[in-house]
Ligand SMILES: O=C[C@H](O)[C@@H](O)CC(=O)C(=O)O
């Protein structure tokens with residue numbers, strides 16, 4: 001498991017492109033027949049990818065967690081962005097089509113990932129946060145994730161937001177998770193941008209077409225930086241940072257948060273002319 005420590009606002013101001021990428025971009029989350037995990041010290045959130053192709057993959061505990069099993073003191077959100085797959089939670093199988101979500105709460109001892117077809121493997125994005133209480137395992141297909149359309153073609157940000165793990169959906173301790181799909185011709189996500197110093201956020205960009213990239217904007221609102229992000233790469237967003245993107249085509253991304261509160265709408269908007 002890769003460990004990422006925090007970086008202060010002052011440090012981030014002086015970072016080179018390479019330093020910014022090492023600190024905030026997770027480039028290789030999806031690797032064939034591997035589970036890749038990145039432990040960030042922002043709210044102790046772990047982001048990861050599980051890509052079973054020819055074999056089943058089991059989510060094991062790691063020495064850094066000092067836990068008997070991965071979910072002993074944690075909860076986990078899983079969204080499939082690939083082909084048909086299956087996740088076993090304590091030996092109960094759940095079928096996850098593309099964009100379906102499974103939540104596994106504190107206390108689940110065994111998580112196993114598998115793909116239906118090695119030619120079209122499942123790609124499971126994982127997001128885990130510390131948990132103080134046990135919430136039941138829950139499956140939510142994309143169709144039941146209550147889509148909200150927002151933005152407009154005029155501002156190049158027409159998109160649909162699907163919320164899975166939140167106060168009115170799958171209940172959790174602190175994890176809030178969902179995804180956003182940009183309509184064809186729309187390229188901007190989360191503009192006007194916002195911060196929420198109560199919560200960190202992780203983004204995972206997917207369905208970025210071959211040869212295209214997303215410019216992810218981060219940093220203090222008056223000290224912005226960017227990361228050039230390829231398909232199936234993740235971004236760690238500190239609580240004080242804006243998080244917003246503009247692509248060279250439309251794309252989709254998973255977002256997930258954890259921290260002080262559980263209120264999706266708790267965002268401090270930044271007026272576009274105030275950005276620097
Ligand atoms: O705090 C909330 C997150 O930044 C995302 O939900 C924003 C988002 O998906 C979007 O605007 O498209």
Ligand SMILES: [Zn+2]
Pocket residue numbers: 194195196201243267
């Ligand atoms: Zn946000």
